[in-house]
Amino acid sequence: MKFYKNTSKRLVAGLGVVCLLSVLLSSCLKTNDEIYNPPPSAFVSFIHATPDIPPLDFYLDNNRVNANPLIYGSYIDYFRAFTGTRAANFYNQGTTTKVISDTLHLKQDSAYSVYLVKGASHPEVLTITDLVSKPTAGNASIRFVNVSPDAPAVNFAKKDSVAMVSSKSFKGYTGFMPIKGDATYTFEVRQTGTNTVLATLASVKLNSGFVYTIYFHGLVGGTTATDKLAADIITNAYYN
Numbered sequence: 001m002k003f004y005k006n007t008s009k010r011l012v013a014g015l016g017v018v019c020l021l022s023v024l025l026s027s028c029l030k031t032n033d034e035i036y037n038p039p040p041s042a043f044v045s046f047i048h049a050t051p052d053i054p055p056l057d058f059y060l061d062n063n064r065v066n067a068n069p070l071i072y073g074s075y076i077d078y079f080r081a082f083t084g085t086r087a088a089n090f091y092n093q094g095t096t097t098k099v100i101s102d103t104l105h106l107k108q109d110s111a112y113s114v115y116l117v118k119g120a121s122h123p124e125v126l127t128i129t130d131l132v133s134k135p136t137a138g139n140a141s142i143r144f145v146n147v148s149p150d151a152p153a154v155n156f157a158k159k160d161s162v163a164m165v166s167s168k169s170f171k172g173y174t175g176f177m178p179i180k181g182d183a184t185y186t187f188e189v190r191q192t193g194t195n196t197v198l199a200t201l202a203s204v205k206l207n208s209g210f211v212y213t214i215y216f217h218g219l220v221g222g223t224t225a226t227d228k229l230a231a232d233i234i235t236n237a238y239y240n
Contacts, residue, residue, distance in 0.1 A: 042110050046116075051072050061086055132176065138182075154192055155190045
């Protein structure tokens, strides 16, 4: 498996992006006839999903992760992090003003997605353990995450089809699900119990062997690109 290096809205992690590396770090590095055993590592990605919080800096313990300011809608690909109990600290960019702090419990060779959610007055951290596995032949894998704090419960569906996912409220999410790969889809996020479409993700090409997250975000009363209800896609990983 290879972690994917996104390009849209992606920010390179200061601690080193994990791309083209196996999740299972079972091999050793040999230098000058000595064997170097890498320390136990987990893999962490970050998604800024809170519209009214200004640019941020993200620290694990005392180490800054981001090289550039984290703005709403931006994200960091998986990066290696030491295992154990780690403090995730978020500060207003360029300052020591803390927005929120949370504790991450990172296990060796496990992958995690960390979302900053809700709102500036009461921000929250949503951490999801990413159980990434190889899609079956000819398929991709997708999951759905709802991080809109004030939208009603939603269903997730392909356009003109019955729901693939039903009644997911704020901070609700699914596991990764198989879907036919090398195909183009338009997805809809619908208000549960109605045909009302709250967000559309149009003409998305899903490649076989790839693993994706589609996340629903924004505010019910939002009217601009920086706060309206929307759905976006992130590529988590791919398999050769």
